[in-house]
Amino acid sequence: MSTDALSPDIRPDAPLEFPDNFLLIDLCGEYDSNLAAIESTLGVQILRRGNQLEVMGDEDARQNARKVLIGLYERLESGRSLEPGDVTSAMRLGVDSGPPEPGDQKEMFKGTPADRVEIKTRKKLVEPRTEAQKAYVRSLFENELSFGIGPAGTGKTYLAVAVAVNHFISGNVDKIILSRPAVEAGEKLGYLPGDMKDKVDPYMQPLYDALNDFFPAKQVAKLIEEKRIEIAPLAFMRGRTLARAAVVLDEAQNATSMQMKMFLTRLGEGSRMTITGDRTQIDLPRGVSSGLWDAERLLKNIPKISFNYFTSKDVVRHPLVAAIIEAYEAEDAAKG
The missing domain is CATH 3.30.1370 (Ribosomal Protein S8; Chain: A, domain 1)
Structure with missing residues (x-):
């Protein structure tokens, strides 16, 4: 210039x-x-x-x-x-x-080479857009277990999947495992057509979307067929040890305390685990406590476990999303 x-x-x-x-x-x-x-x-x-x-x-x-x-x-x-x-x-x-x-x-x-944060994937270079996102990505690379907590649209899941892909293509892990609790938000699984996979896939679609942003579509299908990428409901994780895997649990606010404990204890040798969630969007039945709340309370002071927080200022979707989140936050604050 x-x-x-x-x-x-x-x-x-x-x-x-x-x-x-x-x-x-x-x-x-x-x-x-x-x-x-x-x-x-x-x-x-x-x-x-x-x-x-x-x-x-x-x-x-x-x-x-x-x-x-x-x-x-x-x-x-x-x-x-x-x-x-x-x-x-x-x-x-x-x-x-x-x-x-x-x-x-x-x-x-x-920026400079020292402060620029970039994530290399098969299809593109991903760059955090806010300071909170930069700190989050750094913690994902530095810690074996990380939490990303904040409202929708702040890039928690997208960046976590991007880092998982980076670990995979760099050879740091052998597989990618993406999971979510299959919890309905006003709609019952049983009302959806098809077998169990057909019923569950709509809940996993955001994870498929993120993967398709980072891998060519044919490669995603091939890796899923080879089980080097797994996308499954949280309940399917029981009884497994997830070794040499990049693991992401999305929508963790909808995991129960027992489910969260079960998932966290799946962490195996050579694995990286990221938990993302939004404490304002809990869809669990009334009276059932969120495992994300309990994990934050119990694990916050354990070394090498990082907690990263986002606000409406970190929203990277349509600008109106930030305004919507702020309006709801103001309403909640007014109610005390």
Whole structure:
């Protein structure tokens, strides 16, 4: 990138010049969708003239938007992809950080080899988008047993599966085991058509979706056929010892205390285990305590077991998801 074009010493109202037109196209997004998102969220207007972007608005908003544009362009320059979630994350960081100090525009998003966190999979490179996600991924690599606790859309399961895939393709483990409690949220398993696999698969679909993001579809099918990848309800784990496996238990808030104890004690030699859950979405029958609550209470002070927490600020789905979560949290807080 031209250091003159994006130097922090240029006038703060001067147009930003981006020398690579192909990267600028990616920066703007399809039909300028990325620019539209920045305009809507940060309250600015962005005019595109050739390879220049002029940002208009009040001073703080304009500086935040310029910082976001610079950071996203440098992300593209480094060879990384740019998805809508990356734009949302960059805007969140830009807003939270306040107006930039001289010289900090590039450093905020660029990262260094020491602080950048990336997960290599067969299909793509996965990068955490918030500080909480970075800390979570680091703990997944550093600890044999990790917990990810927080609301929907914060990437708990997605990142856990990505790290499991990384361990598998790196040869650190021999298989991947993904599990969930088959607990209904207002719908009974028995009402669904088909045999047991047909009844259970809808509950496992989010795990299939994550895997298909990291492996080619044919390879997923082959690995499942060879039982090097297993996707099964929590109840199917009883009586097993899970050795040299990357194990992920999703929706752990719907495991009973007995089920959680059973699952945790499956951990075998050379295995890595991740437990994810959302304490606000418990679907267990009234009066049945969540195994996730008990595990957190009993295991929190055991060395080499990490607990990582997420909030609505870590939501990487549609921006409205964060607003919805915050509205429900406010309601719960008002009820005391």
